Amino acid sequence: MAPPESLAAADPIYCREQIKIPPAFPDILKNYSKFIIKNQPDDIVAASADYFNNLARQQDLGRQVHVSSISREQLETLYLKMSAKSANLSREAICKIADDAIIPLQAIDEVFKVGSWPNEGSIAWTEFWALCCTVAAGTVEATLHLIVEILTNNGTLPSATLAQAAKYLAKVEGSVGQDKLALALAELTMDGDMIAEPKAMDILRKMFA
Numbered sequence: 601m602a603p604p605e606s607l608a609a610a611d612p613i614y615c616r617e618q619i620k621i622p623p624a625f626p627d628i629l630k631n632y633s634k635f636i637i638k639n640q641p642d643d644i645v646a647a648s649a650d651y652f653n654n655l656a657r658q659q660d661l662g663r664q665v666h667v668s669s670i671s672r673e674q675l676e677t678l679y680l681k682m683s684a685k686s687a688n689l690s691r692e693a694i695c696k697i698a699d700d701a702i703i704p705l706q707a708i709d710e711v712f713k714v715g716s717w718p719n720e721g722s723i724a725w726t727e728f729w730a731l732c733c734t735v736a737a738g739t740v741e742a743t744l745h746l747i748v749e750i751l752t753n754n755g756t757l758p759s760a761t762l763a764q765a766a767k768y769l770a771k772v773e774g775s776v777g778q779d780k781l782a783l784a785l786a787e788l789t790m791d792g793d794m795i796a797e798p799k800a801m802d803i804l805r806k807m808f809a
Contacts, residue, residue, distance in 0.1 A: 634775035657722045669783065670703055670736050676750050677701040679729055687723035730765040740773055748797060756794040763788040766804060776807060
C-alpha cells in the first residue's frame with residue numbers, strides 16, 4: 601500500500617540536523633506507549649485512534665475552559681460547595697452548584713461531554729471536580745498540584761477526597777496499572793482522614809511517574 605500523499609511528498613531526511621522534535625512530542629509518545637503496553641489491545645490501530653481522539657477532546661476542552669476564564673477561585677468555590685453535599689449528585693444539582701460558583705454553562709457542558717457520565721443517575725462530585733481541575737490546569741502534573749493546593753489547609757488535606765480524585769485521574773490518564781493504583785490509594789489513606797501535603801505530593805508523583 602502506498603503511503604499517504606502528505607508522507608510521500610515530505611522532504612527526505614539526510615542528517616540529524618534536519619530532525620526537529622516538537623517540545624510536547626516526548627511526553628505524548630511516552631504516555632501513549634504506556635497506554636498500549638498496559639492495555640495490550642488486539643486492534644492497536646483502533647485503540648490508538650480512540651486514545652488520540654480522547655486526548656484531542658481533552659485538549660480542546662482545556663482551551664475552551666481557559667477562554668471561559670474558569671479561575672482557581674471558582675474551582676475552590678466549586679469544591680467547598682460540593683464537599684458539603686453527598687458523595688453523588690445529579691446533573692441538575694451539579695449545574696446549580698457550578699452556576700453558584702459563576703462557572704460558565706458552556707464550560708460545564710463540555711466537562712460533562714468529556715466525562716461521558718450517563719445522562720440519568722448520579723455522578724461522584726469528586727470525579728466532576730477533578731476533571732474541571734484537569735482541563736483548567738492542562739497537564740496531569742499541573743492538575744495534581746492544583747488539586748493538592750486547593751485541598752490543603754494548614755499543611756494537611758482530606759485523604760479520602762484526594763484518593764477519589766486521584767483514582768479518577770488515573771482512569772482518565774489511562775496508563776497507571778492496577779497494582780500501582782491500589783498501592784498509591786492505600787498509601788494516601790493509611791494515615792487516617794488527613795494526610796500531610798508533602799507526603800501526598802510524593803505519592804502522587806510516584807503514582808503517575
